[in-house]
Amino acid sequence: MRKLRVLRLITWLPTGGIEKKIVSVLSRLDRNSFDPFVCCLRERGILADKLEEIGIPVEVIPFRSRLDPFGLWRLQRLVKRLNIDIVHSHMYRANTPATILKFFNPHLRVIGHYHNVDTWESWRQLRLDQWLARKRDLNLAVSHAVRKNVIQHLRLPPEKIMTLHNGVDTNEFHPVSLEEWRLIRKELSWPEEAVIITMVARLVRQKNHRFVIENASELLRDNPQTFFVFVGSGPEEAALRELTRARGLENHIIFLGTREDIPRILAASDISILPSS
Known part of the structure; x- marks a missing residue:
């Protein structure tokens, strides 16, 4: 069976909680089933080196805005060149262009990930996300509180978003003597x-x-x-x-x-x- 090719889309990769979680998850991904790639929409960030050390390519496509036409064109070319099956984006800045890709390629599967409550900075962002969230194949929230917040503000049908809690690696986080x-x-x-x-x-x-x-x-x-x-x-x-x-x-x-x-x-x-x- 052909491996699924997954593109993780994020603003950049500093040493933040979301970004560290991406590195942790991708380092454990079953490479017999998935081919992972990462694309940053601002710059690389320090954790990009860690991903490349474990064989995960990191691309950078700087976006001047969330709907930057040239950025969208380059992102669509990247998805086509890498033969991506699934785009998994994180937070509003990445969720927006990821969803726009579906208009170019209806067969592309898009997952939008919400990590915080009240992440929209203006009513324009809120209205745009109300429309785009319904176009995604799946939306994920890191907690029940975040899921409830997204449903309320985006008027999103509950079946369009599920909760996926962040895991804790007990091999790293554990009591000591x-x-x-x-x-x-x-x-x-x-x-x-x-x-x-x-x-x-x-x-x-x-x-x-x-x-x-x-x-x-x-x-x-x-x-x-x-x-x-x-x-x-x-x-x-x-x-x-x-x-x-x-x-x-x-x-x-x-x-x-x-x-x-x-x-x-x-x-x-x-x-x-x-x-x-």
Whole structure:
């Protein structure tokens, strides 16, 4: 039986949650059944190298807008050249051109993936997605809350979208021995008696780090040995550091930046939070 040729379409491949999940899933894909390809619509990003290291080609077709005619023409040529059977796109910026491809090739199967609630930045985006979502063969949501949000805002028939939860690789994310726990805390200069609350997320407004900073003092009144750890980087970093200083929390909020050892950091933490708005 011929292998299915699948093109994953995304804006770019920085070290974000969605992008890391794509790398994780594609690295485990059954190559006897699928031939995977990836195309970025802005630039490559650091994770593109990791995909190519495991034999997955990464193309770049810069789009000036979501309906860029020249970009759409190049994307259609790529789909034809690679003999793609399925386009699996992620988020509005990629979902839009992916769905337009069906007008050129009605036999092409298109899957649009929603990762957050309220992702439309204007009423034009909302109206366009209301139309295009119905044209896709399938829409996916990462949670029941996201699925409900998409159905409500796009007035999408429920049968046109299903929930596909993100998985957790328990070979990577698992408890560690007390000895390893102590070693990690020592490496990170975390006191053994401290309560470590860790947030792994890009430093962007939607992830709502401000909520944590603005409410940290209440927890510190009950337990002065509480520390908040932000793992990640992003455009909000300077503003978040300034807010931390203004609240007098420099000794209790730790900015770790981008890390490759997140499983170890979480294993040494007490609580993991993600208060996205």
